[in-house]
Amino acid sequence: MRDIAAEVGIMPASLYHHFSSKEDLLVSVVSESVAKIQRAVDAAIEDIEEPWVRFTAAILAHVEALLDREGFQVLVMLTLPPEISDTARASLISHRNEYERRFTSLLSAFNTPDGTDQRVLANLILGMLNSIPIWYKVDGGSSPREIGQNILSLVKGAFAQ
Amino acid sequence: MRDIAAEVGIMPASLYHHFSSKEDLLVSVVSESVAKIQRAVDAAIEDIEEPWVRFTAAILAHVEALLDREGFQVLVMLTLPPEISDTARASLISHRNEYERRFTSLLSAFNTPDGTDQRVLANLILGMLNSIPIWYKVDGGSSPREIGQNILSLVKGAFAQ
DNA sequence: GTCTATACTACGATAGAC
DNA sequence: GTCTATCGTAGTATAGAC
Numbered sequence: 001m002r003d004i005a006a007e008v009g010i011m012p013a014s015l016y017h018h019f020s021s022k023e024d025l026l027v028s029v030v031s032e033s034v035a036k037i038q039r040a041v042d043a044a045i046e047d048i049e050e051p052w053v054r055f056t057a058a059i060l061a062h063v064e065a066l067l068d069r070e071g072f073q074v075l076v077m078l079t080l081p082p083e084i085s086d087t088a089r090a091s092l093i094s095h096r097n098e099y100e101r102r103f104t105s106l107l108s109a110f111n112t113p114d115g116t117d118q119r120v121l122a123n124l125i126l127g128m129l130n131s132i133p134i135w136y137k138v139d140g141g142s143s144p145r146e147i148g149q150n151i152l153s154l155v156k157g158a159f160a161q
Numbered sequence: 162m163r164d165i166a167a168e169v170g171i172m173p174a175s176l177y178h179h180f181s182s183k184e185d186l187l188v189s190v191v192s193e194s195v196a197k198i199q200r201a202v203d204a205a206i207e208d209i210e211e212p213w214v215r216f217t218a219a220i221l222a223h224v225e226a227l228l229d230r231e232g233f234q235v236l237v238m239l240t241l242p243p244e245i246s247d248t249a250r251a252s253l254i255s256h257r258n259e260y261e262r263r264f265t266s267l268l269s270a271f272n273t274p275d276g277t278d279q280r281v282l283a284n285l286i287l288g289m290l291n292s293i294p295i296w297y298k299v300d301g302g303s304s305p306r307e308i309g310q311n312i313l314s315l316v317k318g319a320f321a322q
Numbered sequence: 323g324t325c326t327a328t329a330c331t332a333c334g335a336t337a338g339a340c
Numbered sequence: 341g342t343c344t345a346t347c348g349t350a351g352t353a354t355a356g357a358c
Contacts, residue, residue, distance in 0.1 A: 001334065013336080014342050022334065079240055079295065100296075113314045120303050120311045123296045124289050131288025134240065135261075142281050150281045150319075153274045157318015158311075162352065174353080175324050183352065 001025075023088040026081075034095045038102070040065035051109035052159065058106055059155070060148045062129050067136060067144045100126060110159045121158060128154075162186075184249040187242075195256045199263070201226035212270035213320065219267055220316070221309045223290055228297060228305045261287060271320045282319060289315075 001022055005012040019025040044061035048054040080092055104122040112118055132147060142150075162183055166173040180186040205222035209215040241253055265283040273279055293308060303311075 002332085010341085011343060012334085013344080016335070017341055115307070115310045116314050117303060117307070117311060120308060121315065124293075124308075124311060124315060127292025127295065128285050128289035131292055132285075134288065135284045142278060146276070146278070147281060147285075149276045150278060150285060153277050154282065154285060154315060154319045158315045163350085171323085172325060173351095174326080174355095177353065178323055 023085060026084075027088055027091050030092050031095055034099055037062055037065045038099060045106075051106075055106050055110075055159070056152055058103070059125070059129065059151055060145075063132065063148050063151065064144050066129065066132060067147075107159075112158060116158065125155060184246055187245075188249055188252050191253050192256055195260055198223055198226045199260060206267075212267075216267050216271075216320070217313055219264070220286070220290065220312055221306075224293065224309050224312065225305045227290065227293060228308075268320075273319060277319065286316060 001015055002012050004025070005015050008015075015025070019028065041058045041061045044057045045054050048057055080089055084092075100119075100122060103126060104119055107118045107122055112121060128151065136147070162176055163173050165186070166176050169176075176186070180189065202219045202222045205218045206215050209218055241250055245253075261280075261283060264287060265280055268279045268283055271279075273282060289312065297308075
């Protein structure tokens with residue numbers, strides 16, 4: 001809380017005018033992050049009918065929103081602090097599940113190979129996407145668009161039409 | 162430290178007979194976790210020559226070691242605590258990089274599609290693998306072997322021979 | 323190798339003035 | 341909406357007996 005206050009430029013106590021507790025702030029951050037990505041994906045796919053084009057547009061929008069500066073905070077989508085309360089944990093997991101559900105629905109238009117499970121595939125792909133900030137280099141590495149191309153070349157095999 | 166001591170069944174102070182600090186303990190946990198996966202992968206591929214078979218064996222061994230009970234600690238491979246010291250951070254990152262380097266070398270036998278980068282592909286695949294514990298359900302969900310099948314069906318597209 | 327006891331610090335949160 | 345001041349607690353770590 002002290003670090004966040006310093007970043008914002010106010011005293012730690014002033015944070016409690018905006019958030020009732022540390023956990024409340026965390027839940028807000030995650031909610032905002034997920035909502036930001038969700039909005040970007042929705043905007044990217046709204047006019048697209050063809051399933052594969054729609055799916056690839058969603059992936060690219062997700063990656064770009066994730067890496068679009070100040071978007072790195074979505075890393076908290078990945079791991080939940082173990083000491084968190086049950087109510088906060090339930091709230092955070094529900095946000096993750098809601099996004100996962102929508103993402104999975106993008107896959108339902110495809111015939112996936114025998115032995116595959118669309119929910120497992122969706123979780124695998126989302127895990128891959130959301131891990132990018134861990135190794136992404138802002139300067140000198142691959143651009144979000146180049147990373148997106150690598151992702152699509154990986155993913156296309158499971159959804160050959 | 163109190164939680165860990167309670168889990169082990171000793172007093173918090175007794176931990177300092179085995180580790181010089183909290184960070185020292187963290188570095189040990191990560192080192193052990195990475196080494197455990199590395200050993201499992203090495204054992205799985207040592208007698209295999211054919212690149213694709215070798216690569217798939219490495220992926221399956223990685224997933225099984227990751228999910229093999231008490232292996233969940235490797236989750237710390239993913240995100241580093243922001244408050245960690247520079248020396249501890251450097252140590253943890255070097256373990257991650259060493260494993261990434263070896264994993265990337267398994268890809269060097271393949272012709273990857275135009276526009277792809279083998280290091281990016283390796284990072285994407287590792288991010289996907291190491292995210293599995295986040296959504297993996299011990300009871301009722303897919304087994305490690307089933308998850309492995311889904312992974313291979315995703316990955317095979319980028320390395321068609 | 324584990325214990326008791328404790329020092330010291332960092333943290334989350336509150337009260338009340340402005 | 342932000343401040344100053346501070347409370348209470350939990351955290352990491354140390355000292356020294358057994």
